[in-house]
Amino acid sequence: MLLNVHSFFSFKYGVLSPERLLKEVQAGGHRHVALTDINCSAGHSEFFRQAKDHDVHPVAGIDLRSGMRQLYVGLARNNAGLHQLNGLLTDHLLDGEALPERAPELPDTFLIHPYGARHIPSVLRENELIGVRPGEVDRMRFARLTHPKEKYVALTPATFRHKADRNTHRLLRAIDRNTLHTKLTPADLAPPDERFLSTAELLRAYAHAPELLKRTEALLEQCEVDLAFNTSKNLRTWSGDAEEDRRLLHELAQQGVRYRYGDPSPEVLRRLEHELRTIEGKDFVSYFLINWDLVRFAKQQGFFHVGRGSGANSLVAYCLGITDVDPIELDLYFERFINPARDKPPDFDIDFSWKDRDRITQRLFEKYGEGRRVALLATYSTFQERAIVQELGKVFGLPPHEIAALSAGDPSRPRWIGKGDRLEFSGRTSAPPESDPIVQAIHRYAPRLKGLPGHLSIHVGGVLISERPITHYTALHLPPKGFPTTQFSMVEAEDIGLYKFDILSQRGLGHIRDAVELVEQRTGERIDIHDVKRFKQDPVIKDMLRTGDTIGCFYVESPAMRMLMKKMRVDDYKGLVAASSIIRPGVSHSGMMREYLLRYHDPERRKLAPKKLLDIMPDTFGVMVYQEDVIKVGYAYAGLSLAEADVLRRSMSGKFGNRKEFGEVRESFFTGALAKGHPLEEVQELWTQIVSFGDFSFAKGHSASYAVESYQSLYLKAHHPLEFLVGVANNFGGFYHTEFYLHEAKRAGAVIEAPCVNRSGELCTLGEVVSAERGVMSGMRQRHSTIASHHPPLLFLGLNNIKGFPTEVTQLLLKERDRHGPFTDLPDLLRRVPLHVEQARMLVRVGALRFTGRSKPRLLWDLTLLHEGPRSADPIGDLFVTKVEEPRLPELHHHSLADAYDELELLGFPLCDPFTLVECRSDDQTIGRSENGNAPSHPFTLSSSSLPHILSRQMPSHINKRVQMLGYMIHVKATHTHTGQDMTFGSFIDTAGDFWDSTQFPAIAERHPFRGRGIYRLTGVVEEEFGHCALRTQAMEKLPWKPDPRLAG
Template structure:
């Protein structure tokens, strides 16, 4: 028996996962083990779930500490005791109250104070004891006993298996304390005596006081916590009355059916009745009503939303307004969302604008959160290779340049890994690679730390709404976001029966809302942005889809997506839904995206598809594209039950793939598929496809929901392009940098103006066809300064001159210089050099912190100045520095001397013809030269593990084009950051889309800043 075991959920202290703890204690011969992580209850769920596989009786507890000082260990006698432990810890973590030195009265908890602690109460309660470690036995023998002997029990603290574990602990403690590991004191570390002892070693350790073990055994045998893994713990009703909930849901369903269809058909009614029966049978009524109420609240506040995920497969969700996808029109598979065999509640993903999401979250806490029944869901930030190397480098005392050298490479595999213990500084010094004991140690401990939780973070959008206080299952903490958050992740939450509501945010909804409001302000037109069926028939939008003219439009603007749409010639809703899923990494990485395109364009190719798969998925020519396809294949092809088929889909997730259930489902799949007479090679190929795309695929309803939002963006760009692009730029969340949305605006006739203190607001504004950048687009301008300028201008009108601005707005002088450099003071009529001179004269001899009114009460003399040169090229450099991009044509910055020729580099030195993107179709398979301003690079691995890349550029005419760099070229001519590139290669075409297969590439230098002399 062990009563004080720690896992890696004692963050930066413990080193073993809960399952590793169980493996160890089983091997050591223990039956009763208490997992008591330090100020954390995150490990209980996994510990209890896995214990049955190891023959261990688990006990739940918490090790309460102030820093490294142990106050007491609490053991839950029952479920109420676990609630009491979590509540005590939550009081500290939520409210900031320090843990009491002496435990409060917790009737369902055993409290163990460490022997010899000064804070042990003089009189112990019935459930309170003193824990004696093996090293305390001599002191116990000679101590003056102030408590009855029956109050003493054995306290066996266990954290490490061996010396290597303790060394790992030492490194973690150094990270925690942000110090060198050699500077740690004994007070910073757990003693090596916290080693896991075998059952026999425990008996020998307490041979002089065996009664301590007997009492400890008696305590552990009284601890019975049942986490009831198979029972839902979510809120059971919406209104407080189950029958009232049922009546309301049926009433809302009928109203929604008539709203969506006017005169519902028999098919629509039958589908609704079937869904309602299943939802009622599975007791999911409250789940639907909570989501309906949430969306209703959002609409009342004017917030936009998108209901997506598999919830879009539900007709009821469509009729309640949770989603805007008609599942009958798209033949969506309701059983992907809910089926009679499904035990877990459905999972709606609801997106709100990034500006509105916190209002929605706060509403959930206000409506359902009494008694700590609502919380955000945590996730674990885990140690990954680059971060491990950086952290270990610091605690070992390596200088920054050596840490940087070790960290080079991609994030998952820094380049020195696998090169033994030799440090190669990559040419940073003249010294050859040498054997280095520190590098050797980093290489040895990196695998030990890999994937170990480092600290708690916040799930992207998960919210729990529980019937009981959530502290029945986990303690809560308060991250900077300001909402109570669990100490466990969604995996543990689902294990104990708590299923999240996904309240997500995205920038796309923000730009749609802003654009709609801007159109209304400028034209008075009230756009019904939800009239998506009309948008799908719009000929302008159809043309935009076919040509990939979709920059700025939600989910269809990336280079890969625009290329796919051109290859498919997509121009309808169903085609866009398919494209939204085909583009996902799973389908493309499995090689099935190309196969889909071949079958899409060539009916003869479709005959090569396995007959059974083609019959199951005729719309996608027998290619698995959607998550539902995994269920269909599992159910129809391999003969799995619906529950097994849904488990197959779920098991594809990385969160569950390593579990025992995954192996069982895989075995069932092969067994069922082969018993049905399917050939083994076909089954193996199909399983490979399922494995490769399951984690990175969309439910069809999810793709359909995204397509709805895409059409909303497309409509705005088609008919209100300038308002739309201003909305996109102001939400900072598109695929590209703000610069390229402004470039797109210029293509349609807009003029881009630098910020101006007399015209600009916080974000971009549209004045006829002039787009003024916002003050918040200036990287070096403090947000407070931007707001002060806007407030003062609104209160007292435009600024008359520089002194008027500085008199009315308390700007630090450096902030005023930023405004001058970016051109925001051009309203004064003075040039930038003159303004900078004025500021220097005003500031001369004065304190920057003095009140501006005092600084600028008198007008300074206007001395006779020599002519101050103003260089437009200097403006571009200031814009690059302060905005992140130039407002001029980037090609005008290129320094390309006359007669510049590329090196031969192994291919023909004949001068290639220089072409534009629009000419590529006329130069198929010909060698050409192209200039491009780089907008995006995607690096990827080939099937052999070599790195290659895809580049996207804008040419001198402003048109977009793409390039491909295969591994040999990617290695010889790497991308070197943003700028203008010169590429030479051959034009290739696939399914109507042209790209450049690069043979040579170089980044062209920019002209020197004239203020600092010529090169």
């Protein structure tokens, strides 16, 4: 037996997984083993689940320590004891108070104090003992015992197997201590005797005190914890009464079906009754009611939500308002969500705005959290390739530049490749040579660290709501987010029967909500953003989908998605649902995206698909697009049961792909498909497609939910573009940089203005031109076209758009402006707001004081004169309460190009047309005529060449022709060919403001790499596929900016 075993859940201390640990103790002949990780109970579930396969009796415990000092080892006699130990550790971790030197009364535990510790009580309770390590036996034999001999047991800590494990432990401790491994003290490390000993070695170690082993074995035999795997531990009822829950669910479903359908058809009512019977039969009623109540609360607070995932397959969920996807309209497969063979509750994914999610989470704790029955779900932050090399480089003492070079490898694609029993970096590097002993040590130990958990993190949205206190299963800790969080992950939680609620956040809902509110503020119009049926019929939206005019719109704005929609000629809801899933790597990487497009455009090609697959998936022409398709294929094609088909579907997520059940289902798939007479080659190809889905395919209901949100975004952009784009820019979560949403706002008629201390808020705002300011706003720089008589709206950037300008200063400035009115000039601003000199300079340089009518150079002089001496870190405000005499200054010249460089530095992008910043070269020819024959609007050049230079809109008339194109790069996607070679896709804006795409195959991608944002000149051939044009690049260069005039002599 072994007492006080550590797994790698003793973070940055232990080195073995519970499974590897069990193999070791089984090989050593041990029957009883206590897993006692340091201040952590994360490993118990996995340890207990696998123990039966290794013929080991598992004991649950915790090694309770203050830092590295062991206070006592707690063992759970039973489930109540595990609850008590987890509760003690939770009190410590949540309150931040030190663990007591002596544990409180924990009657269902054994508490073992380390022999020789100063804090051992003189009188021990019945369940308190003293543990003697192997190296302490002789010392105990010859010492006077301070307690009855029956209180002494064998404490056999086990952390590593051999020298390599101990060295790994040493490196982990150095990483934890953030120090060189040579500076570690013995107190920082596990003692050398924390080695796994076999039963024979234990007998020899305790040969002079065998009674310690006998007592320890008897002690461990008394410990019996039953985690009752796979039995639900979730909250059983919502109202407190199961019958009342059932009645309420039926009532809500009947109300909802009439709200959604008016006079529902018999088909709808049959489906509703079928779902209700299944939900009741599986005892999932409370799960639905908890989600319903949460959504109801959100609506009361004015929060937007999206119910997505496979939950969108449920008609009951649709009727309860949890989702907004009509499963009847899309023929969604309810069995993907719940089927008779599924024992675990279904998985609702509910998205809220990133601004609202914490309030929703807080609501769950307020309503259900009494007695620690609610907790966030943890994840494990594991050591991965680049981070391992960085950490090992530090503990071995490498200088930062060598660590950076060693960890970067090939900068375009950092990755590791296998070299026998070690890992090496691929690609070019300026790192130390391979012969360097430190590099060799890093190569030797990096694989040992890979995958080890380094610390706990927080699951992206998982929340547990338990019938009993969660400390019956895990201790809780308190991360910076401020909510109690488990010490185990989703996998362990599901194993023991705790199934999460997914409370997720996204920025798309934030920009929709902000846009709706902004429209109402500016126009008085109240938009029913949930009227998606009307949006689906909107001709403007149909045209936007067909043409890919979807920048800023949720999930449909990426270059790849816009390209796919144009190729599919999407103009309706079902087409968008399909596109939302086809774009996922699971479909595209399997080659089935192209096959889908071929069959979509060519009815004759559909006949090449196996008839059985066409029968199963007629809407997608026999191509697997959704996760449900895997269930359908498994069930109808291979004859699997629904339970087996669902295991097959779940295995794609990677959660269970390494477990025995996946191998069994694979065998059943082949056996069943061949028994049905399908050709082996066809079965193998189909299986390859299934496996390629991996974790990268969507449930159809998930795609449908995303499509609903896409339509909401599309409606706002179609009919209220400026309010919509301000919402997108202010939520900072779109696919592109803020600059390109401002570009879209320009195209929609706005004039983009730099931040202004009198007009800007924290974030972007819309406003009309104030008559007194018109001359100043438009005349300071000739960057915008002349303001028309109707005065287009101004879009002011927010003060928080200024890089490095403190948010707290912004809030002070706005508060002062709200209280006492606009600022009159620079001295007035400095008197009223405690700005440091550099902060004031930032405001001047970004143009935030242009309302004064003074040039930037003059304002900077004024600031210098007003400052007169104090350190630049000091606030200026009190320095001047009297008017400063105007000095006589020489003429101060100002170049508009300096504005652009200030903006590049302080905003991250210029507000002027970026093409005006390109340096002209004498050996180039002036850009040719525009499409309409007029002279170009940009004073820059193209290379001397006979090739035509074209705009995006001219690409369809130049198919298969070699051309030149200029583009302001907005996005680059790096990817790999099937042979592993690097290639890239580029997206650009041309001089007319339109988007276009390029493809750089491996040879070109290597010869002509992208070199950051800027203007590029590309030469290549225009290619067309399914109606979408792109440039296949043959050569590319980045054009230089004009010199920065701020640096001139």
